[in-house]
Amino acid sequence: MKDFTHPKFPTIHIKLLTTTDDLEQLETLLTPFSVSRDTITSFIPEPRSKDNKYLYGIFDNDTLIGAIDLIEDYPAAQSSYIHQFILSEDYQTNNLPETLYLSLEKTAQETGTTLMHLNTQLNSDFWNNQGFEAHKKEI
Numbered sequence: 001m002k003d004f005t006h007p008k009f010p011t012i013h014i015k016l017l018t019t020t021d022d023l024e025q026l027e028t029l030l031t032p033f034s035v036s037r038d039t040i041t042s043f044i045p046e047p048r049s050k051d052n053k054y055l056y057g058i059f060d061n062d063t064l065i066g067a068i069d070l071i072e073d074y075p076a077a078q079s080s081y082i083h084q085f086i087l088s089e090d091y092q093t094n095n096l097p098e099t100l101y102l103s104l105e106k107t108a109q110e111t112g113t114t115l116m117h118l119n120t121q122l123n124s125d126f127w128n129n130q131g132f133e134a135h136k137k138e139i
């Protein structure tokens with residue numbers, strides 16, 4: 001994702017999770033969720049490779065508050081698959097989740113994605129409100 005900036009959320013930024021410290025923070029973030037760090041970091045569906053996987057961290061200053069696990073060109077070319085979209089409960093207000101998703105969608109469009117897919121476990125009113133039907137959305 002390109003640099004995330006929004007006047008309503010000046011301290012929030014997004015970056016790829018690459019360092020040991022990032023992954024340790026990810027493990028702490030996931031504690032209240034039913035997802036393990038290994039589940040997220042090792043998920044690469046066939047026939048994709050690590051070159052198609054993007055694990056983004058959502059930070060408030062230096063504190064990891066969320067994560068997005070995205071696979072490009074899956075399940076087909078010009079599609080992107082949201083494996084996980086996790087945000088700490090304290091940050092699930094003030095339209096931050098919607099703003100983050102729209103930023104992700106815009107970035108996906110800029111890289112040629114025309115269809116977004118959701119992990120079937122991400123079934124909620126939030127995703128329906130973003131325009132997803134049957135875990136898919138044309139963008």
